[in-house]
Amino acid sequence: MGRQINNFGRFYLAIRAMNPIGDRDEVKRSLVWQYTNGRTDSLREMTREEYDRCCAELERLYGHREELRKERSATLKLMQRMGVDTTDWGRINALCQHTRIIGKEFARITAEEHRELRVKLRIIERKGGLRANPGEARKAPPAPRRKAVSKPKTITFNINNITGIA
Incomplete structure (x- = not known):
């Protein structure tokens, strides 16, 4: 006999996914009987290969995996x-x-x-994601920079200095 099966959670999860009508113990015995080819109806007496084949088939049929x-x-x-x-x-x-x-x-x-x-x-x-340091405060995004608005330049001329005016 192969490795002993200690945890039957995978089997019972597959049974639960089936959502059988009626007694679950009867469904369990029937499935074990089927996958052991009539050798036993006890889950504990299944070989590792029989158990794995049974669970894999149930998971495939009921889509849990x-x-x-x-x-x-x-x-x-x-x-x-x-x-x-x-x-x-x-x-x-x-x-x-x-x-x-x-x-x-x-x-x-x-x-x-x-x-x-x-x-x-x-x-x-x-809300800002995960932080590396739990005490780190959440930083606000930087404010957008304003473009410098250029003022129109004023040029002054002294009229007395302009040549050609009499």
């Missing part, structure tokens, strides 16, 4: 536009784990939470 991938991509794109280094997962997680942002690691954020996160990030962006 693809939706989450698109939501993550949109969030990362917005973060990048705001100036966050999206190649550094430490910075991404530090931003997401802030209690006023979302309060959890980026990898743990659901598709619905990604949509909520983007709303918050857009508000932050509209």
Whole structure:
């Protein structure tokens, strides 16, 4: 038997996405029976290969994986536009784990939470974006410079000095 499966969250997330009518335990037993070719109806007795194949198929059928991938991509794109280094997962997680942002690691954020996160990030962006130093005051944009208005120059002539006048 391959590696033991300790966390069945992926399976139950896929079951929840199915939104089955009736008893979820019965649906679970039926799916396990189907993907183990009748060997067992217990999730704990599934091999790693059977479990992965079952979860992958359920995710493909119910679109959870693809939706989450698109939501993550949109969030990362917005973060990048705001100036966050999206190649550094430490910075991404530090931003997401802030209690006023979302309060959890980026990898743990659901598709619905990604949509909520983007709303918050857009508000932050509209108010001036992220600052490197939290104590730094937001700087007002510099006032536009006025063009110097040139006054018309006046030239005075002494009439007595002009030649040719008698």
